[in-house]
Amino acid sequence: MKERLEALQAEALQELQGVAGPQELGELRVKYLGKKGALTEILRGMGALSAEERPVIGEVANRVRGAIEAVIEDKAEGYRRAETELRLRSETIDVTLPGSALPTGAVHPLNKVAQEIEDIFIGLGYTIAEGPEVETDYYNFEALNLPKNHPARDMQDSFYITDEILMRTQTSPVQIRAMKAMNGKSPLKVICPGKVYRRDDDDATHSFQFNQVEGLVVGKGIRMSDLKGTLLQFVQEMFGKQARIRLRPSFFPFTEPSAEVDVTCSQCGGSGCRMCKQTGWLEILGCGMVHPKVLEAGGYDPEEVTGFAFGMGIERIALLKYGIDDIRHFYANDLRFLSQFERM
Numbered sequence: 001m002k003e004r005l006e007a008l009q010a011e012a013l014q015e016l017q018g019v020a021g022p023q024e025l026g027e028l029r030v031k032y033l034g035k036k037g038a039l040t041e042i043l044r045g046m047g048a049l050s051a052e053e054r055p056v057i058g059e060v061a062n063r064v065r066g067a068i069e070a071v072i073e074d075k076a077e078g079y080r081r082a083e084t085e086l087r088l089r090s091e092t093i094d095v096t097l098p099g100s101a102l103p104t105g106a107v108h109p110l111n112k113v114a115q116e117i118e119d120i121f122i123g124l125g126y127t128i129a130e131g132p133e134v135e136t137d138y139y140n141f142e143a144l145n146l147p148k149n150h151p152a153r154d155m156q157d158s159f160y161i162t163d164e165i166l167m168r169t170q171t172s173p174v175q176i177r178a179m180k181a182m183n184g185k186s187p188l189k190v191i192c193p194g195k196v197y198r199r200d201d202d203d204a205t206h207s208f209q210f211n212q213v214e215g216l217v218v219g220k221g222i223r224m225s226d227l228k229g230t231l232l233q234f235v236q237e238m239f240g241k242q243a244r245i246r247l248r249p250s251f252f253p254f255t256e257p258s259a260e261v262d263v264t265c266s267q268c269g270g271s272g273c274r275m276c277k278q279t280g281w282l283e284i285l286g287c288g289m290v291h292p293k294v295l296e297a298g299g300y301d302p303e304e305v306t307g308f309a310f311g312m313g314i315e316r317i318a319l320l321k322y323g324i325d326d327i328r329h330f331y332a333n334d335l336r337f338l339s340q341f342e343r344m
C-alpha cells in the first residue's frame with residue numbers, strides 16, 4: 001500500500017508539472033484529492049490493515065496528500081497572481097491623457113449686448129432703472145404726449161389687457177417713472193433696459209416681443225450737442241472707433257426736435273453693401289430733446305431744465321454687431337447658433 005501511495009504521488013506530481021491552466025488544475029485536484037479521487041480510493045483499503053501498519057500507512061498517506069496539495073496550492077497561487085497582474089495592467093489609468101472637457105453654458109447674445117450697452121452707459125455716469133412690462137395707458141402713451149386717438153399710437157400696435165392697461169410697447173414709460181422718482185431734482189441720467197410687446201407678425205425683422213434700452217438725461221442746460229456726443233461715444237464703444245453717426249430729422253411725440261440715428265455700416269465700413277442696401281448707413285435708434293409736456297408729466301419745469309432721450313432695440317444692435325440676418329435666431333434656442341457666442 002505504501003508503494004501504491006508513493007506511486008500515486010509520483011504520478012500526480014508529474015501530471016501537475018504539465019498542467020495547462022487553472023481549469024485543468026481544478027480537475028487534477030478532484031482527480032487526486034477529491035472525495036471520489038485516487039487517494040481516497042487507495043485509503044479505502046486501510047480497513048484491511050493491521051493495527052501496527054495503520055498509523056504507518058496513515059502517516060505516508062498524509063505526507064502524500066500534503067505533497068500533492070502543496071504543489072496544487074503553489075500553482076493556484078501562481079495563476080492568481082498572474083490574473084491580478086493582468087487586471088492591473090488592463091485597468092491602469094494614464095493620468096497624462098487630456099481630460100474630457102465639461103461643456104459650459106454661454107451668455108445669450110441679447111443679454112451680452114444688453115450688458116455691453118449697460119456697461120457703456122454706466123461708464124458715462126448713468127444709473128439703471130426698470131419699470132413694469134404690464135403698463136398703464138397713461139405711462140405708455142398719455143404722459144409721453146400721446147393722448148388717446150393720437151394717430152402716432154398706430155405706429156405701435158398694442159396688446160391691451162383692459163382699456164387702460166396694456167403690455168408696454170416701448171421702454172419710454174420708464175422715463176416718466178424715473179423722472180417722478182426724482183421729485184423735481186436734477187440732473188437725472190438713466191438707462192432703462194427691458195422687454196416690450198407689439199402686435200406684429202413675427203418675421204426676419206419683427207417680433208411680438210423684443211427688447212429695448214431707453215436713455216434719458218434731464219438737467220440744466222442739456223443741449224442737442226450733448227445728445228449727439230453721447231451717441232457717438234456709445235456707437236464707437238459698441239461698434240469700434242471707426243464708427244460714425246448721422247442724425248436724420250424724424251418725429252416722435254415725446255421729443256422735439258426728434259431724430260433718427262444711423263451708424264456707418266459695420267459690414268462695409270460705409271462704402272455700401274447688401275446689409276446697408278448700398279447706402280453705407282444703418283438705422284440704429286430714435287432720439288430727441290425731451291418734449292416740454294413730457295418734462296411736465298415727469299414733475300419738471302421745462303423752463304428750468306431740458307433733457308434728451310433715446311431709445312434703441314437690443315435685437316437690432318445685436319443683428320448689426322454680429323451680422324445676423326434673422327431676428328428669430330435669438331428666440332429659437334438653437335445651440336448651433338448660441339454656442340458661436342461663447343467666447344466673444
Ligand code: DAH
Pocket residue numbers: 169170171172214215252254255285286287288309310311312
Ligand atoms: N420709443 C421709441 C420706439 O419704440 C424709440 C424712441 C425714440 C425712444 C425717440 C426715445 C426717443 O426715447 O427719444 O420706437
